[in-house]
Amino acid sequence: MSECLADDQSFTLSAQESPTEEDVAEWESFTTPQTLARHLPSEMLQEIFLCLLSDDVLDVFNIEDGPRVAGRVCRSWRTASSRCARVWARTLLVNLGKARLCRNPTEMLRDVLSRTGALDFGIILRDPIPGDPIPGDDSGPFGRLMTLLAKRSLQWSTLTLNRVSPDVLRVLLPASGRLPRLRQLDIRLSSVSDLSFEDCPLLRHVAFECPEPSNVSLPYSQLTSFSSYNTYAAVDSPIRALEILRVSPNLVVFETDPDQSYYVGSSPIPTSFIHENLSNLITCDMGLLQCLTLPNLESLAVMSTRHTPFPSRLLNALPAVVHLLERSNCHLSRLLLHDCQLMPQMIKRVLSLVPGLSELIIDFSTSVDNMTIMGMAAISAKMHTVNLLPLLECFVYRDSTPTVGALLFFNDDFMAMLLKRSRSDQYGLGSIHITLLASDIAVAVERIKGRLHSSSLEDLTEMRASGLDIDITLTNSDDLSYRL
Numbered sequence: 482m483s484e485c486l487a488d489d490q491s492f493t494l495s496a497q498e499s500p501t502e503e504d505v506a507e508w509e510s511f512t513t514p515q516t517l518a519r520h521l522p523s524e525m526l527q528e529i530f531l532c533l534l535s536d537d538v539l540d541v542f543n544i545e546d547g548p549r550v551a552g553r554v555c556r557s558w559r560t561a562s563s564r565c566a567r568v569w570a571r572t573l574l575v576n577l578g579k580a581r582l583c584r585n586p587t588e589m590l591r592d593v594l595s596r597t598g599a600l601d602f603g604i605i606l607r608d609p610i611p612g613d614p615i616p617g618d619d620s621g622p623f624g625r626l627m628t629l630l631a632k633r634s635l636q637w638s639t640l641t642l643n644r645v646s647p648d649v650l651r652v653l654l655p656a657s658g659r660l661p662r663l664r665q666l667d668i669r670l671s672s673v674s675d676l677s678f679e680d681c682p683l684l685r686h687v688a689f690e691c692p693e694p695s696n697v698s699l700p701y702s703q704l705t706s707f708s709s710y711n712t713y714a715a716v717d718s719p720i721r722a723l724e725i726l727r728v729s730p731n732l733v734v735f736e737t738d739p740d741q742s743y744y745v746g747s748s749p750i751p752t753s754f755i756h757e758n759l760s761n762l763i764t765c766d767m768g769l770l771q772c773l774t775l776p777n778l779e780s781l782a783v784m785s786t787r788h789t790p791f792p793s794r795l796l797n798a799l800p801a802v803v804h805l806l807e808r809s810n811c812h813l814s815r816l817l818l819h820d821c822q823l824m825p826q827m828i829k830r831v832l833s834l835v836p837g838l839s840e841l842i843i844d845f846s847t848s849v850d851n852m853t854i855m856g857m858a859a860i861s862a863k864m865h866t867v868n869l870l871p872l873l874e875c876f877v878y879r880d881s882t883p884t885v886g887a888l889l890f891f892n893d894d895f896m897a898m899l900l901k902r903s904r905s906d907q908y909g910l911g912s913i914h915i916t917l918l919a920s921d922i923a924v925a926v927e928r929i930k931g932r933l934h935s936s937s938l939e940d941l942t943e944m945r946a947s948g949l950d951i952d953i954t955l956t957n958s959d960d961l962s963y964r965l
Contacts (some may be wrong), residue, residue, distance in 0.1 A: 784819030823856025
């Protein structure tokens with residue numbers, strides 16, 4: 482900016498001169514924020530652009546997205562943004578449905594790709610809405626788009642295929658399967674022909690949702706994270722999951738949701754399998770929980786990651802969790818139980834097996850039965866009278882069912898347990914978050930307060946004043962809330 486000022490001699494005043502009103506006005510017009518912004522060095526502008534682009538995804542066919550907008554300010558901004566490959570080399574969203582609405586989608590994609598330079602970038606490829614025709618000819622508009630992307634396949638760092646047709650994949654993916662920079666792969670396909678990702682030496686993270694996983698070749702031995710949804714049948718679901726684990730010795734995170742497929746005892750449970758490296762398991766497959774031994778397990782989430790019409794399927798979750806914990810002898814630090822029936826004796830047994838637990842999350846999106854209410858009451862009583870979960874730092878309870886009036890565990894014993902834990906340096910409980918859905922918030926508040934002695938409400942105020950991060954909120958379907 483100083484060079485720009487030095488070149489403009491009309492603003493140079495000698496020491497003997499006094500500025501006239503016209504000089505001052507002209508100087509002030511030059512130093513407006515808009516004028517100064519146009520004269521910022523290109524390196525500084527590029528850093529500003531990177532800070533402004535909070536979303537890592539660039540919508541290729543949206544002219545209002547990302548660096549294109551910054552380039553409209555002036556010529557210098559347009560030049561600076563076009564020359565900064567880091568601004569463009571992000572995750573490129575290629576929505577084929579939106580491409581149909583553009584006048585020249587091929588040139589729009591070509592322009593974005595040319596600005597990425599030699600940097601790695603990600604791809605999110607989405608198919609048109611169901612019913613839209615997809616030209617299979619390579620010379621068609623989608624064929625040209627896929628050809629442009631395929632020519633840059635050596636720069637792909639992440640790849641997401643969302644409901645993409647075989648015709649599109651045939652043009653997009655290299656026949657050799659060689660993607661040397663690919664680190665993350667997310668496949669969500671309704672039909673799959675033979676696909677190969679064997680020649681991807683940097684690939685570590687894979688998410689999978691398709692009906693025939695055997696048609697996709699992956700370098701399982703090098704993967705550290707694998708997620709699989711609804712990809713195997715009910716009867717043999719643990720066997721299919723074990724097949725993946727056996728060929729993936731380096732897995733650290735394994736997430737599997739067979740959707741409506743879960744072990745019901747109709748077939749024999751496979752032989753127990755030991756996986757030495759797995760530390761994070763997310764599943765609702767009861768058969769799998771009974772098969773595994775995980776000595777290094779640190780985080781366990783027993784939950785369904787997809788909507789299911791069978792809320793009762795997690796009735797037998799806790800016995801399966803006990804089997805897993807007793808065999809593994811692991812040091813679990815985080816436990817999430819979603820829509821699990823909490824039988825009093827079983828939940829106490831589970832918690833007694835995880836003395837090092839620091840985070841406990843209990844979450845319900847289906848109706849809570851009386852057995853679970855008694856289980857929650859047992860947790861409160863046990864944590865109040867004995868040193869159950871001595872290292873617990875964070876307790877989260879979420880109930881998205883409008884049955885708050887029946888939650889009998891929320892009483893003076895529960896509040897006394899919280900007070901004891903908050904006062905004890907030994908236990909160290911520092912965070913409590915409880916969210917309850919109620920059809921009528923006012924009625925629910927009165928019911929809860931009716932179960933609490935006035936001293937319990939005073940204790941709640943004391944705990945907050947002492948610095949305990951405690952949040953007890955009642956909410957309804959209209960997003961109205963009340964903080965107790």
